[in-house]
Amino acid sequence: MTVGQSAQHGPRWPGTVELNPIIATVTPFTRDHAVDTGALREYLGFLHRAGVPALFVNGTTGEFASLTVAERKKTLEHTRDQWPGHLIAHVGASAYGDAIDLLDHAHHHADAVAAIAPYFFAGPPDNGLHDYFGMLLARTELPMLLYNFPRHTQTPISPALLGTLAAEYPMLAGIKDSGGALDVTRAFTSTGLAVFSGSDSVATRVRELGVQGIVSGGGNPVPELPVRIAAALRTADEDAAARWQAVFDECRTLRHDSGLSDISFVKAALAERIPGFPVGVRSPLVTASDAESADIRTHLRHKVLPRILEGLQ
Template identity: 30%
Template sequence: MRGVIVPLVTPFNEDYSIDVPALEEHIEFLQKAGVHGVFINATTGEFTSLSTDERKFLAEKGRELVTSAFYLVGTASSNTFEVIELTKHAQDIGADYAVIAPPYYCPVNDDALFRHYSMVAEKTDIPIILYNIPSCANPLSVPLIKRLALEYSNIVGVKETIDSINHIRDVIFDVKGERKDFRVFTGLDQHFLNTLILGGDGGIMACANFAPEIHLAVWKAFQEKRFEEAFQGARRLAELSRVYSLASSFGSAIKLAMSVRGFSIKPILRPPYVVDGEETKEEIRRLLVKVMG
């Protein structure tokens, strides 16, 4: 798997139930756009606001709907045994990858994180992508990522949602340098081209929910060595990524941007998250007009 992967939003109705028709419509849109992967139960999908049964339901529904792209399922939890349960479920339904963020809430050291991932890797066969998101969970250090990658063949890659090109550089050079098939993805739109230039494999980026054509154009231009076009697209993505700083959460930023662009997904987040008001929506509208016309 390489290229543009979309961490999917979870559509909700006014009563906070899952809006299945909107989910079906959005996955169809992304596949028609030509994205390389769809990732359900992601941070952008508000997985911490979903019950275990809902996460399994979404994983199963997504498996039915994703037919022309790689299918990834998020199975993170602060409870190692729940991670094992969810990862086994993802494996059983035929997902292509499980994406596992580290435990959150309670700080733990590298040895504890190694044991956490080891227990999951040893009890499942599905390819696992580590998910480093230090703003929300225990950080994954480069030595820890390397140790896991070299110890477990079913730990096949990492999503790096970290605003540090030095960290991404070290993962690519030190981990991928020793294990050539290890995949390195950025989780931040503004680092997409940087990651590709350094030898990474793509991005798992939330703005691709509403603007996948820009991400795909950067990918295609880079692969075809049309570097000036890739640079122009990367500058657009860098500008577009400012959407995150305009809202109070990833979810609010993405769902408001989708609302501005005319998607049928409602700008509704489950508590404790809230959707920002009209002033924020207008700021996002101005940004999208500037970047996308």
């Protein structure tokens, strides 16, 4: 969900409204594993019709680590061509030169950027991370989020580092926290910057946690749910928010119980909402089998979508 007020130190996010959801997009592939721009267009239209106002492109859900720099640029360009709303481009990379290249490119196509800690270099000292992020923050012309996902990078971003960078670099707007530890999420809020949780489970708790909202990958096949939760929170309808969160939690449980990676599950589920949507993922991820896809789609069709499309029973 996007911030609707200025962070204490960072810049205001352009064109955003408090509590609106951010969807972390997937990257559809053709049968020969190229980026499928036709499927991307249909998918973006689906998200727009569901009322999603903001996207996080080329993030973990988008399989950015399996994309070349050229493919990440192509995906961003096609998304910008088709997307009328707010667009955050993830530009983080293990190689500093690649991150700079992606950042410079994003200046022409995005409203804001985000950068994950460099991966493979597990556990670098904070002063090394300070130098890395400082080089990006000194160069960016767009508001920037740091992206904390230590399960994948093995490099946590500390609240202390975020605060230090905030005092030095005015283009640092906040952080996307996918670490999963709510005490750390709360500590990030003490910096005065915008904080976005990567967990769908806290969609109704954003005010309690003091965060601006969530960035949802799991919401891709059911984007109406984070949109309706946000709308209920804005009107202080806590009962409605809780009911929609319960449906969202059911989707999270189905995703967890499937045994698939989150990305493989989300793509299989999207095929129920978008006819012909390609479910393939790039290695080392494994695409859902036909049987697994059928089970996911059947559950959505009979147990989840009726409540989304017709109202809670």
